[in-house]
Amino acid sequence: MSITLSDARVVTLDGEHDGWLTIEDGRITHIGHGAAPGNGHSLGGRLVVPGFVDMHSHGGAGGSFPDGDPGTAAEVAAFHLGKGTTTMVASLVTAPLDRIARAASALADLCEQGLLAGIHFEGPYIARSRCGAHDPALLRDPSREELRQLLKAGRGQVRMLTIAPELPGALDVIRDAVADGVIAALGHSDAVYDKTIEGIEAGASVATHLYNAMPQLGHRNPGPIAALLEDDRVTVELINDGVHVHPAMLGLAIRAAGSGRTALITDAMAAAGMGDGRYPLGPMTVDVKDGVARIADGGSIAGSTLTMDVAFKRTVEQVGVAPAEVARMASLTPARVLGLDHEIGSITVGKYADLVVLGDTLEVEGVMRRGVWIRRPSGA
Template sequence: MSLTLADARLVTPAGVHEGWLTIEDGRITHVGHGSAPGPGLSLGGRHVVPGFVDIHNHGGAGGSFPTGDLGKARDAVELHRRHGTTTMVASLVTDSIDGLKSAASSLAELCEEGLLAGIHFEGPYIAKARCGAHDPTLLREPTPGELAELLEAGRGHVRMVTIAAELSGALDTIRAAVAEGVIAAIGHSDADYDQTIAGIEAGASVATHLYNAMPPLGHRAPGPIAALLDDERVTIELINDGVHVHPAMLRLAYEVTGPGRTALITDAMSATGLGDGDYVLGPMRVRVEGGVARLVEGGSIAGSTLTMDVAFRRSVREVGMSLADAVQVASLTPARVLGLADRIGSIAAGKAADLVVLSDSLEVDGVMKDGHWITEPR
């Protein structure tokens, strides 16, 4: 099957241009400027961007990935796809080792089906002082041996593990993760600057939701934020929902790292796409009020109700990114983190036809995955 999308404003790494593209067998075959050489589906000048890539997501539509419920997980994937996320990693939260193994084993099935791009363990190897919405009674110190058990349960689909760099055994476990091809991320950490640098030297290459669940930036005690921002080897995750991080701090981080080292994430939980009410995140009870998720006990922020299209719009409107840079932080940079940039993350011949059609106000008008419409342009 061949399809031409015409009369579009294509957002590519080189910028925005009026043009067209053709799709065959789920892949982009040609990208052109100006008028299409033949008949096609006219998009009336709307923007076309690559599908969003979310490397940190706990669920949505009532489904929570940490439960391992496959039916609910499918609902979550479908919700986020309708909002433009065509590639997504399922993030787990701190639980017992047996609980984490069970959830990973279940979610591996969805990875094998191509619905998920991998699994992320955001715990249990995190700091009690910075555990946020994780159960502090279930936290553990990391060991390479125990990590190997978790990776085995995920059947080769574990893509990332978050580790607090200051914990006993953290550096050896970071090295073990990287040796197995798993991304080591530093987060939920009470580390100082030097401990964070040691984690990066051991192989950590991602900052789990920078600013959140770590010591604040200080001029005499720079802590993990300065270390993670300053090191060219690290990609920073940012939650751009207007709740987790002030726009000024988002701009500050973005000005330091640029689009090549910034990845937007949602950190979405099960309430995403639904209304206020009571929910769960792993073993923790969560109450959502005004779209903000917080633990019932203690009041810590418990993930978000964010979708990537909202994060994308806010990046343009609130942070001041160009469309090309916003596309990079929402698509290409996270694709690079996952090692998938040769297949997804930008509009280019040979890549998967994972596309999002956006209106002038950057609202989602259509979503395509592998050349098939999830929602057709209106």
């Protein structure tokens, strides 16, 4: 089956141009400029960007990945898919080890089916002083044996581990994780500048939600932020929901790391797409008021109610980044981190036709995954 999308503003690795693209058997086969040859499905001048890749999300639509329920997880993925996220990783939170292992085993089934792109362990190897929405009573020093047990439960589907490099044994666990093909991410940490560098040297290559749950950037004590931003081996996650990070600091990080080392994430929890109220996040209880999620006992920010389409729109409109660069941060950069950029992440001949169609105000009007419309834009 072949389909041509015409009259579009197509965002490719070369930038944005007026043109068309053809899709056959779920993959992009041709990309052209100007008018399409023959008849096509007109997009009426809408912007077409690659499907979003969210490498850090805990839930949405009332459901939570840490619950480890496959049916609920499928509903979460479907909700985010409707918002343009064609690839997503399921992030867990700190919990008793047996609960983390059970959730990983259950979610591994969905990874094997292609519904999820992997599993992310955020905790339990993080700093109590920077625990955020994680239960401090359940935090632990890193253990190589425990890591092996958790990876075994995940059956090869664990993509990422967030860890504080200053904890006893952390550097060895980072080395073991990387050796097993797991991305080591530094975060929820009180590490000083030099210790952060040690974590990077051990193999860590991602900063978990830069700025949040780590010491502030200081001119005498630069801390982890400076180390993570300056190292070309590190990709930094950013949450652009208007709550976690000020637009000026988002812009600072993007200019320092560039779109090739910046990944927009949601860090979404169950309340994404829902109203205010009380929701679970692993063993913790979260209150959402005016769209802001906070731990019921203590008030720490507890993830977000963000979706990737809103993160895209905010980064263009409030941070002032061009759509083609934002598309890289929302798609290609996280795809590269996950080792999937040969198949997804950009509008490129040969890659899967994972596409998002955006209107004049950058609202999602169409979503295609693997060449199939999940949400068909009007007129197409």
